[in-house]
Amino acid sequence: MDDGCLGGMDAWPLCAPGLNGESVPMRDWSRDEVDVCVIGAGAAGGVVGAKLAEAGLSVVILEAGPHWSPVQDFTSDESDGRKLYWLDERITGGPDPIQLGENNSGRGVGGGTVHYSMIKMRLQPHDFQRRTIHGDLPDADMQDWPLSYEDLEPYYEEVEEALQIAGPTRYPWGRRRRRFPQREHRLNATAEVLVRGCSKLGIEVAPAPVATLSAPHGRRPPCVYRGFCNYGCSTNAKSSVLVTYIPRAIAAGAEVRADAMAARIEHDAAGRVTGVVHFCGGRTHLQRARLVVVACYAIETPRLLLNSHSARFTHGLANSSGLVGRCLMVHTGEQSFARYPERINQYKAPPGLALTEDFNREISGADFISGYTIECVGPHVGHYAAQMASNRRVWGARLRETMLDYNHVAAFGIVGDVLPQRTNRVELHASEVDGYGLPIPHVTFGYHENDRRMVRHATEVMRRIHAAAGGTDIWTSERTAHLMGACRMGTDPANSVVDRDGRAFDVPNLFICDGSVFPSAGAGNPSLTIQAVAARTADRIIEMARNGELTRALGRSGA
Amino acid sequence: MAPRYPGFDVLAKWSSADFDDPTREVVRRRVEEVPPLRFFTVEEAATLQAAADCIVPQEDRAAGERIPIVPWIDQKLARDERDGFRDERLPPQREMWCQALAGLDQAAEALHAAPFAKLGPSERDALVNRLAGGEMPGEIWATLPAKLFFKQLLQLVVRTYYAHPTAWSEVGYNGPSAIRGHVRIWAGGVDPWEAQEAGKPRHG
Numbered sequence: 222m223d224d225g226c227l228g229g230m231d232a233w234p235l236c237a238p239g240l241n242g243e244s245v246p247m248r249d250w251s252r253d254e255v256d257v258c259v260i261g262a263g264a265a266g267g268v269v270g271a272k273l274a275e276a277g278l279s280v281v282i283l284e285a286g287p288h289w290s291p292v293q294d295f296t297s298d299e300s301d302g303r304k305l306y307w308l309d310e311r312i313t314g315g316p317d318p319i320q321l322g323e324n325n326s327g328r329g330v331g332g333g334t335v336h337y338s339m340i341k342m343r344l345q346p347h348d349f350q351r352r353t354i355h356g357d358l359p360d361a362d363m364q365d366w367p368l369s370y371e372d373l374e375p376y377y378e379e380v381e382e383a384l385q386i387a388g389p390t391r392y393p394w395g396r397r398r399r400r401f402p403q404r405e406h407r408l409n410a411t412a413e414v415l416v417r418g419c420s421k422l423g424i425e426v427a428p429a430p431v432a433t434l435s436a437p438h439g440r441r442p443p444c445v446y447r448g449f450c451n452y453g454c455s456t457n458a459k460s461s462v463l464v465t466y467i468p469r470a471i472a473a474g475a476e477v478r479a480d481a482m483a484a485r486i487e488h489d490a491a492g493r494v495t496g497v498v499h500f501c502g503g504r505t506h507l508q509r510a511r512l513v514v515v516a517c518y519a520i521e522t523p524r525l526l527l528n529s530h531s532a533r534f535t536h537g538l539a540n541s542s543g544l545v546g547r548c549l550m551v552h553t554g555e556q557s558f559a560r561y562p563e564r565i566n567q568y569k570a571p572p573g574l575a576l577t578e579d580f581n582r583e584i585s586g587a588d589f590i591s592g593y594t595i596e597c598v599g600p601h602v603g604h605y606a607a608q609m610a611s612n613r614r615v616w617g618a619r620l621r622e623t624m625l626d627y628n629h630v631a632a633f634g635i636v637g638d639v640l641p642q643r644t645n646r647v648e649l650h651a652s653e654v655d656g657y658g659l660p661i662p663h664v665t666f667g668y669h670e671n672d673r674r675m676v677r678h679a680t681e682v683m684r685r686i687h688a689a690a691g692g693t694d695i696w697t698s699e700r701t702a703h704l705m706g707a708c709r710m711g712t713d714p715a716n717s718v719v720d721r722d723g724r725a726f727d728v729p730n731l732f733i734c735d736g737s738v739f740p741s742a743g744a745g746n747p748s749l750t751i752q753a754v755a756a757r758t759a760d761r762i763i764e765m766a767r768n769g770e771l772t773r774a775l776g777r778s779g780a
Numbered sequence: 781m782a783p784r785y786p787g788f789d790v791l792a793k794w795s796s797a798d799f800d801d802p803t804r805e806v807v808r809r810r811v812e813e814v815p816p817l818r819f820f821t822v823e824e825a826a827t828l829q830a831a832a833d834c835i836v837p838q839e840d841r842a843a844g845e846r847i848p849i850v851p852w853i854d855q856k857l858a859r860d861e862r863d864g865f866r867d868e869r870l871p872p873q874r875e876m877w878c879q880a881l882a883g884l885d886q887a888a889e890a891l892h893a894a895p896f897a898k899l900g901p902s903e904r905d906a907l908v909n910r911l912a913g914g915e916m917p918g919e920i921w922a923t924l925p926a927k928l929f930f931k932q933l934l935q936l937v938v939r940t941y942y943a944h945p946t947a948w949s950e951v952g953y954n955g956p957s958a959i960r961g962h963v964r965i966w967a968g969g970v971d972p973w974e975a976q977e978a979g980k981p982r983h984g
Contacts, residue, residue, distance in 0.1 A: 296803040297956030300810075300943045307864055314868035322864010410967035445961025455800065455958060563968040564977070568954060570965040602953040603942040607935040614912065616835045616934060617905060624942070625784045627951045628975070663868070 237471055237479075238290035240440060240457050240464055250476045251506065255279040256766070258497050258510035260483045260525065263332020264748050265735040265755035266516035267462035267470065268380070272759035274473035278766065281476045281508055283499055285521075286329030288479035289463055295335075295453030299601040302452025305329060305336045309661070311520060312650050316667030319551055321520065324451075325704050330479055331463030332518070334748060336451050338573045339432035339459060340596060341386050342745030343377050343753075345395045345581065346370040348638075351741045355590050361640040361669055362548055364740040367712045367721035368754070370396065376753035376760075381430075384460035384752075385438045388430030394578035403435045406444065410565040411597040411631040412575035418690030419577055426577045429596065432460035432748075433571055446570040448599065481506075484659055485529040486513055486731070492533055493775055494731045500657050511775060512730045512762065514723075516755070519549055519704035519737040523647040524662045526708070539708075539725035539733070544718050546647035546707050549666065550742040553637035553676050554702030556598055556608070557683035558630050559692025565631045572599035580682065581638075581744040589674035592744040593637035595683060602627055612698040626694075633686065635679045636702060638744040640669045647707050703747050705739035723758040729774035734758045781840065783950075788975040790945045790955035798973060800958035807945060807956065814848045818858040819874070820881075825850050826897040827881045834908040835937045847944040849937055853877075856936075869925050879920055880929045884911070886918035952977065 233246040255278075259270045262284035270282040286307075289295065296302075307326035313319055327333030347354060349370055352363040378399055388401030405428040408416065412428070419426035433444040433454070444458040457464050471477060481501040488494045496509040515522050523546035527537035537545050573596045581592035600608065606624055610616055615623050645667065649660040668676075680697050687695045711717025714726035719738055725731040736751050743750065765771045791811075793799065799807075817825055832849040833839075857874055870876050884907070888896040892903055899907065910916055912934075914927040941947050948955045952975030954962075964971050 293802060296806050297798070297800070297958045298803055298806045300939070301803075301806045308862050309864065310862045310872075311865050312868050313865045318865075318867050320865055322862075326864055407965065409965040410969065413967045445959070446963070446965050447957045447961040449957060455802075456961075561967075564970055564980075565967065566954070566970070566974065568957075569962040602948060602951060603939045606938045606942040610835075610934050610938045611931055616908070616912075616938075618837055620836055620938070621950070622781060624951050625781075627953060628977070664865075 235476065237477055238288055238293070240291060240468065242290060242292045245468070245471055247471050248474050248476050250279060250281045251478070251508065253279065254509035254511065255281050256510070257512045257514060257762070258283065258508050259514045259516055260497060261332065261516035261518065261521070261735065262330045262462070262467065262477055263327055263516065263518065263735070264334050264462055264751045266514070267331070267466035268752050268755040269514050269516060269734050269759045270475050270477070271466040271470035271473065272756060273762060274470050274475035276763040278763070279474070280470065281478055281510070282470065283481040283483055283497060283508065284330050284477065284479045285482040286479065288330040288477060289335065289453070291453065291455055291457055291464060295455040297447065297449050297455070299452055299603050302336060302449070305453060309655055311662040311664055312653065313664045313666070315645070315665035319664060319666045319701055321664065324702055325551070327518075330467055330477060331461045334461040335453055335463050337748055338450060338746070339571065340573045340576065340746040341381065341384065341430045341432050341749040342594070343395060344370065344373075344743045344745065344750050347582070348741060348743040358640065358671070360642060361671070362643050363641065364709065364711055364716065366740050367710055373750070373753045373757065376756040377749065379756050380749060380752045384432045384465055385434055386430050386432055387435040389428045392430070393425045393427050394581065401430055406431065406433070406435050406571065406574055409446070409570035409574050409599070410563075411567055411599055414561060414565070414631040414690045414692070415575045415577070415595070415597050415633055415686065418686035418692075421689040422685060424577055424579050424686070426575060429573050429576045431571055431573065434458045434460070444571065448569045448571070450571050482657060483517070483525055484657060486515070486525065486538055488531065488533070488538070488728070491776060492728060494728055512732070512771060514732045514734050516735045518735050519707045520647055520662050520664065522733060522735055522737045523707045524649065527649050528659055534727070539718055539727045539731055541727050542715055542718060544709065544716065547643045547645070548641040548706040548709055549645045549647055549664070549704065550639045550641055550706040550739070551666065551701040552703045552742060553593070553639060553672060553679070554634055554700045555637070555676055555680055556632050556634040556698045556700060557680065557687060558609070558632045558696050558698070559687035560626055560629050560694040561631055561690075561692055562629070564628055566628050567599040567631060568601050569599075573597050578745070580679065584678070587674075587678060589671045589678065591638035591640065591671060591675045593635045593675060593679045594745050595633050595635055595679070595686070598632045598634040600632065605630070608698045613696050631692065633683050634702070635683070636745055637672070637675050637679055638742050639672045641706055641741060642667075642669060703736070705736045705742045705747055708733050708737040709740040710738040711740060722761040723754070730771060732758060732762065782978070784978055785949065785952040785975040786978050788949050788952060790948045790953075793955070793973065796973065797960035798954070798956050798958060803956045803958050810943065811945060814851045815855045817851065817854050819854045820850070820857070824878065824881045825854065827884055827895065828853065830897040830904060831884060831908060831933060832937045834904050835934060836941045847941050847946055849940050852940045853936060867928055870928055876924065876929060879924050880933070883916065883918055883920035883924060886920055887916045890917045949975075
């Protein structure tokens, strides 16, 4: 931060919550045409907003939910943590309707990173070339990424450094890599169980790279192993976007406008976007902007583009390919539970402190092509009870009796690569609207046969690991984790929505930047890749702004 | 059911470093401010109470000691707090709950000529099992998918029960963990302020 910026801060009229309950001065850009309006203050929006503001661009970040104050708003209570989710209704259907609104959603500044399990995995080189490797598969829409591992590697390093990822000194999978900025955490009981079971079976296992501090960093203390990571970190040890990129964005002069729900993106007669209509404080505003970045994740991003249809873009903005909303992917997220003689107390420490990527590759002899990661999980008591009751079909007198074993249960889950299919999609519901009168999303999803085979394999491997570790009474719960796709990036405007820079093929000053640009899902937690792609998109926007490319695209003579 | 964690009471740690002010406020409201009925009729509430009793029986506790379930479901519906998604086969939640509770009575009347809340324990349990299996008599269930409703009923009742400090103490869940966090996070490790299990040496 230079002196000029500090001097300017005295005059900044708005306030945002700081890390420790204080107020931080913030700029007001509501009456100006800004360089960039970012929609969504989550994993990607925070990264883009901070980097563009630090490059000297004027930036507004719109966020539908509140601006959290970690020490005042985050509690040690599971049910209270539901406020961190996007709970507006979406209609789900198809052969395997997806549950939305909990782990795969986020609302409020920081988005899903406020409640994520913060496992920060890179994709592996083969993940970027699924079509090259496997060719076309029946009923799937395989596509390579227009980016390579080498393209993203410097951005992986950049984000790992910014978030101070704590990881093992030697990570056994993928390319040789730079050391993690912080030392790995001590394993909790569930992680010890995974290590024990994998070691007996000859499966490689390692401490997970996680975005919570193992040593002090700046004003933020190391993790105290509260274990409420999925309900908001009140100590600021967790490297959410709320406590990392957002403060950087605000300090660099960005405005983070919370409780501002985007309704539609406006464009001019030439088909260039001009600003974002949003609801804020009971009123409708137009934030004028020279460039718009949509970062609302895989349901709300396509919804906003489809809701921005016009006489010129009758099927929605940036949708000449017809692919806005299509090729939506989840990760299979089956979890496997077992009872152990010793106390596990799975509510303690970050939930995912160890993992194995041994199955994140082509598995010889398998009847499927995808990979998966096995990770530790640690559901708190309400979430565990609900999963246990519905998956084991336990209720009545047996329920409370069975629940007495809660402290002796350890659980693993998978992050399984699901194939893209055009029929899995986000549309606008034909009749239902939300509280703002905006058509709500209608989400259709069904697994590919390949996905089901992978789940069967993974479920059996998890069972074997539990058994080898001494676990008994093993059971599995069905679930999904994460969302990817629905506005994929590619090289051909006919079969993708944005190019490798996240720029819409149809609209030169519109960018999409979040998990929706993934052409394939990969078999790891996606947040690090979402943020690495965001960091790269930001650099490309800065470059285009500096070399006049954006001004030319806008048809203007000078900035 | 013999207590697994005798003497453990999460609320006894109210003034300890496991609680901070925002958490105390959330837990206090849950314990002290049980909301009055605003959405369901008295009859609907009785039907739901009977169904909740089948899912999480609490007859071992005196009436005033039981963990309230119906008031919190009622509040969710009174405020129309949604869940982020709705299966396309289901109507909006208020409609679904009213239909389903009427459907429980309809099925009870068809099988036993009495409303659900007036059935004996074994008849109620059998009907809840039919609901879980999607085999409900009555015209409401011809259009309302019983299995889908049951999953929501089950999960909501169970979550509500295990959101209460009394249930936390019962299963030895540490409850809040503000500020202090945990030290003995390894297998077998038990911090002195965590629940101590009956018949096990202290601190694991």
